[in-house]
Amino acid sequence: MFSGLAIETIRIGVKSIRLHKLRSFLTALGIICGVGAVICMLSISEGASEAEMILIRLLGTQNVIVRSIRPQGGGDVAEEQAYLLDYGLNRTDLAIIENTIPHIQRVVPLREVAYEVSFGPKRFPVKVVGTLPTFFKTIHVNIAQGRAIQPIDNEKIAKVCVIGDEIRAQLFAYQDPIGRSITVSTYASGTIPFKIVGVLERIETAGTPPTGIGGRNLNNDVFIPLSTAEKRYGDLQYKRTSGSREIFRCIYSDFYVQVDELSNVIPVSEMVNQALTHGHTKSDYTVKVPYERLKIAENEKRRRRIILGAIAGISLIVGGIGIMNIMLATVTERTQEIGIRRALGAKRRHITMQFLIESLILSTVGGMIGVIVGSVGAHLITDLAGWPTIIHLWTILVSFGLALAVGLFFGIYPASAAARLDPIEALRHT
Amino acid sequence: MSHQPKTSAHRQTPIAQTASGNGRVLAGLADIVKIYTIPGSPVEIPAIRGVSIEVKEGEYVAICGHSGSGKSTLLNLLGCLDHPTSGRYTLGGLDVSKLDDNALSEIRSQRLGFVFQSFNLIPQLTLLENLEVPLIYQGISPILRRQRALEFIERVELSDRINHRPMELSGGQQQRVAIARAMVNDPLLILADEPTGNLDTATGEIILKLFDQLHNEGKTIILITHERSVAEHCRRIITLRDGYVIEDIDTRSNTSKP
Known part of the structure; x- marks a missing residue:
């Protein structure tokens, strides 16, 4: 009714x-x-x-990122005069983090070794980064083409690389990059060809520049095995800037520290900060917590x-x-x-x-x-x-x-x- | 409150046997008083000053009076549209004088049928839909509603116009629809307020014939009018003046009640 x-x-x-x-x-x-x-x-x-x-998610909410930063000028005059700039994260830091801090699943170090690649006549400014196979899993980035860096590449100190999508677009607009070789040239180590085994998926961040928070533009990175980066390139790097050159030593550019649980992210980040303070006299590193950024x-x-x-x-x-x-x-x-x-x-x-x-x-x-x-x-x-x-x-x-x-x-x-x-x-x- | 000549129940009884009434009291007004007050003002306007009437089943009653005599107020009270200030009104054995708005709506829906001077059909609705309106509020199913509406529109011989709007009809036709609408819920009492007031004499005569016919079928009808000729169709004429009943006569026997 x-x-x-x-x-x-x-x-x-x-x-x-x-x-x-x-x-x-x-x-x-x-x-x-x-x-x-x-x-x-x-x-x-x-x-x-x-x-x-x-x-933020790309950086991984369960990650704590430790990143080397160049100390600002006006710091140690004597050191600058010696033309050797020594800063950032080193092997001791890696050992301290790995061995003393709880709740850590893994630490993935990144080592930058070169800043330009070429393919035939084309050159392209990039960052050539040595890393472990677990890096891609840690930051949740998929491989679009080919494969990731495998443990065997690290064992064999293989000259293989995985490139970011921007590099593919710039150098291989009309061809399949897999199996081709790009050349990495540095002042100290000369010219080394790397065979491309994989391409990362494009990181779409809809508008904002992809370098924003993590300081890494994955679309512009060339990833090589960490062992190759360490064996093929020395600890010292030479970089030519307009009119001058500088020598610097920065062993690791980043540590990606993966924490076991979300609730432990903040405590771990504080512990990492504490642990590293003792070994560093100047502030040449920073600890970033994507989770914190996420909340903000x-x-x-x-x-x-x-x-x-x-x-x-x-x-x-x-x-x-x-x-x-x-x-x-x-x-x-x-x-x-x-x-x-x-x-x-x-x-x-x-x-x-x-x-x-x-x-x-x-x-x-x-x-x-x-x-x-x-x-x-x-x-x-x-x-x-x-x-x-x-x-x-x-x-x-x-x-x-x-x-x-x-x-x-x-x-x-x-x-x-x-x-x-x-x-x-x-x-x-x- | 002064009480004027009281038409008490026992004195009415013999007369009520006249007409086609079967003697059972359908609507009983006892000492009804209605005083209008203006909110915030001490002024009181008495419209009905003490009226007692009994209408029996099957009666055909006219309530006459000049404007200001209180006949409209009386109709509103009889139609359960208003509450009396004092007094008792029983309709079909139920005291309705103290009922709340909801209950009064229920009473109107179940027991009353209205015919107005200005027809008061809903202009947006077709004739058939107009006939369905009272049935909607009774909660009758759409199929049954349609059936009932068709049946009653046939009784006023407008079956060929069911999908017309009221404005497309003449006044007489509209009033016939209104009468059908007043019948459709099978009410105990049909109240007609100057049903011929807006019609010419010939058309008015047709409408009155329709009421006569309903009366012959045993319907109880109360008709409000100020025209003597209209009132004379009825079997009983109650005349009001200044809120009092001044005359209550049976037109057949011509016996007047005191």
Whole structure:
């Protein structure tokens, strides 16, 4: 019985809306714009956050990254005069971390040995990095083509390499790089060819430069076995910069320390920092905790989401006021009908439901169209402005839900005003 | 509150046997008083100053009076659209004078049929849909509703217009639909408020014939009018003035009640 009445009420609502097509459309337009704005705003916010999140996840939330940094100039004058800059992480540091700190699954050292590769006549600035086979697993990066560096490569001190996607694109635009050799030249070790065995998948970070947080642009790296890096290249490196040359010693550029559990990440990072302090007189290393960054980024994301969502939400409220306005007009216009229905046995709640359902229909239809408009709008933003946008399912559900809530909220007053009308007065109304 | 000549129940009994009444009291007003107050103002406007009437099953009653006599107020009270300030109103054996809004709606839906001066059909709805309105609030299934509506629209001979809107019909036709609507929920009592007021005499006559016919079928009808000629269709004429019943006569026997 109730469902029959509900269907009837919905039918009445649809009928009344169709009776005033333009008016209903204009009313729904407020909701359409509101929902569209919410979706666009949230999709921009999500798109921006997602880019950062990808970067952070790439570093691995369970990792602690220790990175060598060149001390700033004006430090040790004597050392600079000796033309030897000695800084960064060394073998002792690696041993300390591996042997004294608990909760560590593995430590992957990275050793930079050269900064340019060439293929035929083409040269390309890169970073040639020696590392262990476990590196790729630690940072959750997949191999797009070929294979990763294997333990056997390290054993055999093989001259093989895995290249980043940018290098593939620059040097091998129209050919398969697997099996070809690129040449790595350094002042001290001369020219060594490396056979390409694999290509990393492209690291898409949607907008922000991929070097952002970790300081590594994986798309621009050439990975070789760590043993090869150590045996083929000495500890001293020569680097020519414009007009001068420098000699420096930096054994490891990074340690990727993988921690067993997420809850141990922060304590481990503190322990690592403590352990390394003793061996380093100057601040020539830094400890980065992607997990910490993740939390900061998540907070930022939440704030951005709230701010943008609230701005868009205001337009939804304006849409709701539009609904209320029209519903009040409708109630006035249909006062006599209300009186007739009341005389014929409609209870107050029947009248309330009739008008409430009408505003709900307006906001539902407006919300549905708004979802479509918002989705199209987000795509246009990406296409025209080049901003990354992401529409999550929850974005759609939340904005649609908000539209319904607005329709309900702003529909209640006109509906109850209609129900409160005195049937005698209403009947007399013309 | 001063009580005017009281038409108490026992004195009415013999007369009620007239007409086609079978003697059972359908609607009983006892000492009904209705005073309108303006909120925030001490001014009181008495509309009904103490009315006692009994209407028996199958009666055909006209309530007459000039404007301001209280007949509209009385109709609102009889129609359960309003509460009396004091007094008792029983409809079909149920005291409805103290019922809340919800219960009164229920009573209107189940026991009453209204016919208005300005027809009061819902303009957006077709005739058939208009007839279904009272049934909707009774919670009758759509199929049964349609069936009932078709049946009653046939009785007022408008079956060929079921999908028309009220505005496409003449006043007389609209009023016939309104009468059908008042019948469709099979009410105990049909209340008609100046049903011919907006119609020309010839059309009004047709409408009144329809009421006569309903009366012959045993329906209980109360008709409010200020026209003597309309009232004369009825078997009993109650005349109001200034909120009092001043006359209550049986038109057949022409016996007047005190």
